[in-house]
Amino acid sequence: MNILLLGSGGREHALAWxxxxxxxxxxxxxxxxxxxxxxxxxVVEGIPLSAHDTxxxxxxxxxxxxxxxxxxxxxxxxxxxxxxxxxxLAFGPTAAAARLEGSKLFTKELCKANDIPxxxxxxxxxxxxxxxYIRGQGAPIVVKADGLMAGKGVVVALTVEEAVDAVEQVxxxxxxxxxxxxxMEGEEASLFALVDGETVVAFGSAQDHKRAYDGDxxxxxxxxxxxxPAPVLTPELERRAIEEILIPTARxxxxxxxxxxxxxxxxxxxxxxxxxxxEYNCRFGDPECQVLMPRFAGDLVExxxxxxxxxxxxxxxxxxPVSAMTVVYASRGYPGPHQIGSPIGGxxxxxxxxxxxxxxxxxxxKGGTLVSNGGRVLNVTATGTTLADARSRAYAxxxxxxxxxxxxxSDIGWRALGTAD
Numbered sequence: 001m002n003i004l005l006l007g008s009g010g011r012e013h014a015l016a017w018x019x020x021x022x023x024x025x026x027x028x029x030x031x032x033x034x035x036x037x038x039x040x041x042x043v044v045e046g047i048p049l050s051a052h053d054t055x056x057x058x059x060x061x062x063x064x065x066x067x068x069x070x071x072x073x074x075x076x077x078x079x080x081x082x083x084x085x086x087x088x089l090a091f092g093p094t095a096a097a098a099r100l101e102g103s104k105l106f107t108k109e110l111c112k113a114n115d116i117p118x119x120x121x122x123x124x125x126x127x128x129x130x131x132x133y134i135r136g137q138g139a140p141i142v143v144k145a146d147g148l149m150a151g152k153g154v155v156v157a158l159t160v161e162e163a164v165d166a167v168e169q170v171x172x173x174x175x176x177x178x179x180x181x182x183x184m185e186g187e188e189a190s191l192f193a194l195v196d197g198e199t200v201v202a203f204g205s206a207q208d209h210k211r212a213y214d215g216d217x218x219x220x221x222x223x224x225x226x227x228x229p230a231p232v233l234t235p236e237l238e239r240r241a242i243e244e245i246l247i248p249t250a251r252x253x254x255x256x257x258x259x260x261x262x263x264x265x266x267x268x269x270x271x272x273x274x275x276x277x278x279e280y281n282c283r284f285g286d287p288e289c290q291v292l293m294p295r296f297a298g299d300l301v302e303x304x305x306x307x308x309x310x311x312x313x314x315x316x317x318x319x320x321p322v323s324a325m326t327v328v329y330a331s332r333g334y335p336g337p338h339q340i341g342s343p344i345g346g347x348x349x350x351x352x353x354x355x356x357x358x359x360x361x362x363x364x365x366k367g368g369t370l371v372s373n374g375g376r377v378l379n380v381t382a383t384g385t386t387l388a389d390a391r392s393r394a395y396a397x398x399x400x401x402x403x404x405x406x407x408x409x410s411d412i413g414w415r416a417l418g419t420a421d
Contacts, residue, residue, distance in 0.1 A: 004058075005019065005068045007071045010286055014290045014294075015070060016040045064088060066091060067089070068092075068304060069283070072282055075093055075095070076102035076282075092282070097282070114251075121180060130167045131164045131167060134160055139158055140156060141182065143167055167180075188268065188278065190285055191246075193263070195263075199312045201312055203263065208287065212334070214410055215411065222286065222375075225325070226412075227412065241268055323389070323390045326382075328361075329407075330407060331407075332405055342371060347370070358379070387413055
């Protein structure tokens with residue numbers, strides 16, 4: 001089976017690593033890829049992800065059997081629709097279904113209409129209306145910008161003034177509508193599921209770390225590390241989340257004539273009254289994908305193809321009993337201004353450790369040397385019989401990497417392991 005993988009980050013490197021292990025894979029391509037992905041797939045250069053017609057033509061010329069879309073932007077922009085119109089199978093939702101991530105307001109209204117547990121909310125088109133609502137509700141309170149924000153469009157405001165300022169920032173940045181939510185008490189966890197219409201199959205859990213620095217301090221990021229499975233998401237809580245949140249969502253989307261096909265990533269808040277939806281993503285998380293793939297023991301090509309083709313009921317995902325952890329090695333200054341182009345060494349030595357895989361996120365080759373090319377640059381990933389074992393291996397691997405311009409959190413996994421040191 002000829003596969004085209006779209007994307008260039010650590011998520012896509014993890015997908016490429018697992019897809020390449022399938023005995024059914026034929027020609028394997030990646031667009032645009034990165035140096036890590038290039039170890040497994042032929043990299044296609046010169047075509048931007050936004051060039052949908054060009055991608056479709058390229059797929060036709062290369063007899064592609066399945067396109068795996070990694071990032072969210074092409075999904076929300078309708079790439080899967082364009083591929084489908086040309087008779088090309090793709091793993092990922094249509095633009096109408098991808099609104100679950102593309103519009104937080106769409107998702108909140110869907111939850112409200114279908115009694116799906118989530119935070120109470122209000123939606124506003126002016127600062128004055130939003131500020132009045134905030135003052136009536138009090139703090140802490142959550143302010144969200146609508147649309148794709150790369151995991152950074154959320155402010156958990158501890159004071160009314162901070163919340164009003166966040167609203168002003170949304171409108172000053174060109175936003176036309178803002179979402180104000182109640183602050184939910186509890187612990188967050190991520191639950192993944194494959195969906196092919198109304199069939200929903202659980203596909204692993206994880207917890208990530210959004211803040212830049214140890215102790216969950218500093219600015220929000222796209223994620224500084226993750227581990228899987230998430231012990232806090234017990235089998236009973238996972239069952240409830242599937243039955244009370246994901247299945248009703250899939251049914252509502254199908255009933256509306258916009259059936260969801262692909263991976264559905266539910267960010268959950270585990271409250272005293274049960275799991276509640278924080279938000280949906282319409283693709284594998286990053287860096288959560290980097291801890292799911294090492295634990296997945298099945299044929300990823302088979303499972304993704306079955307999902308895209310509406311045959312999800314025919315497959316049963318297989319999982320290894322190991323735990324996995326990934327630690328993000330980021331450019332100093334991230335998520336703010338940071339330099340790129342600094343040389344990185346020691347990946348071979350790090351990857352030689354048992355159970356360790358280093359996924360590349362923001363890298364490129366320059367004169368035969370691997371250099372940084374983004375904010376989040378490496379995902380140092382390890383598996384172990386326990387989470388503590390995986391953590392020990394991941395940080396031992398980091399110690400072998402030579403990259404003075406990078407930084408990382410030293411406390412990934414502290415919630416599950418009960419320590420922040």
